[in-house]
Amino acid sequence: MTTHHSWSIPTTVVVILNLILAFDCIHNVSASYVVSVEPSSKQCFRFRTPQGSATQWTISGSFEVLHDDVDSEELSVRVSNIDTGDTLYEKPSGTLEGDFELYGLKGNKHYQICFQSNVDGSNHNEAFDVGFNLRFHYPPRTLDDKESGPDGERASKLVEKAAKIHQDWDTLQDHFDFLRNREAIHEEMNDAIVSRLTKWTYVEAFLVVGMATGQVMYWKKFFEKRRYL
Known part of the structure; x- marks a missing residue:
């Protein structure tokens, strides 16, 4: 007589497998x-x-002004739903950088992020650069009814915490990128200043040499005339 053995996967193993799958879904685009941004202009x-359409997405983003000589009131940032015109995020006053998270967004919907300069348009030298980042986060995988329970709830909480840590890490990386961009801008400005100083140094040296040569020639001719006399 043939005996068939049936076996079932322990609940803990199921929870661990689902946790691994959930972690795998915590990557983002x-x-x-x-x-x-030019004075009195808006870039969207x-x-x-x-x-x-049934999926609820999370969008996170960050931004930072890359120039040091910009007042906090000179920049306005707004994230809105193009289809409805609703404002989802607006930069608080008194800051030149910020982070935001938008939850429960439906799929296949159109949004926009706009950066507006409040500087007077007559001042064409007040353009400034803004670095920003956008990320689409996949919704975490939910547990089936048969997988629910204390272990499943703990696994779901761990997944949520891991997703939050992952988003915070991405935001930190964004600000490091902004810092590198700011350093690049400073380096470019320093190179321009050094290049300009070098050019004027050469011009000044040429003028000094020219004036010295002219004086030598003048005195040479002067003494030659006196000798002839």
Whole structure:
């Protein structure tokens, strides 16, 4: 007589497997940019959430002004829903950098982030650069009814905490990128200053040599005339 053995996967193993799958879903699609905002102008970037009307997406972002001589009131930042016109995020006053998270966004919807300069348009030398980043976060995988329970709840909480830590880490990396961009701007400005100083040093040296040569020639001719006399 043949005996068939049936076996079942322990609940703990199921929870661990789901936790691993959930961690695998915590990667994101990101895009990092640097935009130059002219006085009295507005730069807007449109983006769309991925397909799937039933899926609730999370979008996180960060921004930072890359120039040091910009007043906090000179920049306005706004994230809005293009389809409805609703404002989802607006930069608080008194700051030149910020982070935001938008939850529960439906798929296949259009949004935009706008950077506006409040500087007078007559001052054409007051353009400044803004670095910003956008990320689409996949929704964490939910547990089935048969997988629910104390272990499942603990696994879900761990996944949520891991996702939050991952988002915070991405935000920290964004600000490090902004810092590198700012250093690049400072280096470019320093190179321009050094190049200008070097050019004027050469011009000054040429003028000094020319004036010295002229004086030598003048006195040479002067003494030659006196000798002839």
